[in-house]
Amino acid sequence: MFRLVLRRGAGLVLTLLVMSLAIFLVMEVLPGDPAAIQLGTSGRADTLAALRQSMGLDQPAVVRYLAWISGMLRGDFGTSFTYGVPVAGLIAERLAVTLPLALMAIVLSTAIALPLGVIAAARNGTAVDHGATLFTQICVAVPNFWIGLVLILLFSSQLGWFPAGGFPGWEAGLGAGLKALLLPAVALALPQSAILARVTRAAVLDVLNEDFVATARAKGLNRSAALWRHVVPNALVPVVTIMGLQFSFLIAGAVLVENVFVLPGLGRLAFQALAQRDLLVIRDVVLLFAGLVVVVNFLVDMAYLALDPRLRGRA
Incomplete structure (x- = not known):
């Protein structure tokens, strides 16, 4: 190991x-x-x-x-050509916005997708399954920046529940910071949750046809207990794979969404640096994005070994 x-x-x-x-x-x-x-x-x-x-x-x-x-x-990321300050400070400041945004989007995506995919598989062929399929098709088809614009029009312009853009800073309080990031996180999470829900549904349907599920039911386990105790844990390997891949899509989507919501995150910093031809900032930010994706994929590989011990002998 x-x-x-x-x-x-x-x-x-x-x-x-x-x-x-x-x-x-x-x-x-x-x-x-x-x-x-x-x-x-x-x-x-x-x-x-x-x-x-x-x-x-x-x-x-x-x-x-x-x-x-x-x-x-050595921890020296250089000095920005445009801003005249160390790039490490710029990245640390912007990472305090982008990282919570990505984590919120992952949590929301998982919270929506897993129950939706499991319930759709359990109710295969019913109106619930068809409704879940329709929801996922719509979310996959609509780009996240367009979802962001619709959320701004509805919840900011019309209802006034959330700010239309900007970030007050964490010094303004945890509640104010999370409130500013909620709509962008939803815009990022919805398309990814649709993909994850469809993968979850397919994985659960595959496991439902396995012999050990029929054996568990024959021993007296009810359908709900068999589903959550035996089917879902064995269907998690492909789901975790997609969750790892989604992190790269969330990072890419953050560039657009942060500009829509005028968030001072890494995506907006990369966009501004590219426009100003600030090579050091662009290189450092892109390498950081790539590094985050590689590290997440490494953690996904480790999660495989924890979820399925059979893979340890094959790796």
């Missing part, structure tokens, strides 16, 4: 290194000179050269890549 975890951890580190190289190369081929963008069209050639030198852009690509990676290993 320990050797397996060690092997997966080594693969995680290697994946992050490959991702860092890919991100750096993509940033290198993007059009536009960050120094020229900051200086403007009226800048002189000698001023532009001095600015490029201060930014380290006059160094070879290999030197800049190694300096970037070694700096991150």
Whole structure:
């Protein structure tokens, strides 16, 4: 078991290194000179050269890549070209918004999807099943930023229950912060909950046809107890797989949703940095997003081993 975890951890580190190289190369081929963008069209050639030198852009690509990676290993994420402050501080400040938003969306998605998928499978072919299928089809078809706009019109403009955008900061209180993040979290969660509900329904239906379920019923266990004690735990492996994959979709969706709700999160920071050609911020934020996804997938792999001991011998 320990050797397996060690092997997966080594693969995680290697994946992050490959991702860092890919991100750096993509940033290198993007059009536009960050120094020229900051200086403007009226800048002189000698001023532009001095600015490029201060930014380290006059160094070879290999030197800049190694300096970037070694700096991150020391906890030095560099200084933003645009904001003139350490990138680590910018990321920490924005992560305090994006991470709670993603966690809220995951909790909401799971709370909606698991009961819906299990009940739809248990009532297979009934009106409840058809209604759940219709709900999931609508949620999958509608993009999360459009859901966000509808939520703003309904709950902010019409009812006035929630703020239309912005974030008051956690210093304003836990309740105020969660209230500002609730609508964006719902906008992120609904499409993902629809996908998770459909996977849960299919997984539960597969397990319901297994012989051990019929054996449990033959021993006198009622349908509800057999469902929740035997069927659902054995159907969790594909469900956990989708939950892990959904984290990457939540991160990608956060870029759009944070801009719709004007939230000062990592997604909005990445969007602004891309518009301003702030290479350091873009590289660090994208690598952080990629790292979060890789770490979540690693945790999902570990969850497989906990849910199904049979997988330990195959891994």
